[in-house]
Amino acid sequence: MADYMRQDLTDGVGGIKCGIIGEVGTAWPITDFECRSLRASAAVQDELGCPVIIHPGRHPNAPGEAMRILLEAGGKARHTVMSHLDRTIFDKDCLLEFAKIGCYLEYDLFGVEVSHYQLTESIDMPSDAQRIQTIKHLLNEGCLKQILISHDIHTKHRLMKYGGHGYSHILLNIVPKMLKRGITQHQVDTILKQNPQTWLQFFK
Numbered sequence: 001m002a003d004y005m006r007q008d009l010t011d012g013v014g015g016i017k018c019g020i021i022g023e024v025g026t027a028w029p030i031t032d033f034e035c036r037s038l039r040a041s042a043a044v045q046d047e048l049g050c051p052v053i054i055h056p057g058r059h060p061n062a063p064g065e066a067m068r069i070l071l072e073a074g075g076k077a078r079h080t081v082m083s084h085l086d087r088t089i090f091d092k093d094c095l096l097e098f099a100k101i102g103c104y105l106e107y108d109l110f111g112v113e114v115s116h117y118q119l120t121e122s123i124d125m126p127s128d129a130q131r132i133q134t135i136k137h138l139l140n141e142g143c144l145k146q147i148l149i150s151h152d153i154h155t156k157h158r159l160m161k162y163g164g165h166g167y168s169h170i171l172l173n174i175v176p177k178m179l180k181r182g183i184t185q186h187q188v189d190t191i192l193k194q195n196p197q198t199w200l201q202f203f204k
């Protein structure tokens with residue numbers, strides 16, 4: 001698996017190289033195959049210095065466990081994103097405990113304004129307003145350099161062409177709401193520009 005990943009990053013396909021490893025998919029509990037995938041990602045990240053992004057299983061312990069496996073295999077927290085935290089860690093103390101690991105904390109379901117989460121019915125999907133409140137809490141706790149946001153658009157009905165909010169939702173609707181809720185322009189710029197730029201750089 002590491003050989004495939006390394007080749008995609010260094011040689012690419014038809015001259016086109018990928019710039020990150022991910023999303024590295026994991027379920028809950030994490031399967032043996034997924035452990036191997038995380039360890040292979042860690043080995044290549046350690047070797048090439050590339051960014052990694054992990055998709056956690058739908059359980060509050062899943063992000064921490066995935067990071068533990070990655071770090072024990074040589075991965076780097078500061079260059080790794082944990083995606084989908086919106087639907088994964090709800091308890092504020094648990095969230096701050098997870099943040100101490102030092103990876104990026106991604107809130108990437110902006111625009112998904114449904115309370116029913118069809119993939120795990122025990123989870124109440126937060127609204128955009130609730131996402132912003134959680135981000136504000138993380139900012140107050142000193143996590144500015146760790147926060148990333150996005151839309152995770154993976155279905156046609158979320159594109160503007162099919163009546164969705166499209167890729168401009170954060171810029172058009174979320175940033176103004178963040179500013180109205182007391183998040184500063186400097187913090188917005190760090191989340192939207194500086195943090196992605198830093199994450200996407202190879203560190204070796």
Ligand SMILES: [Zn+2]
Nearest residue numbers: 023055083084
């Ligand atoms: Zn994902």
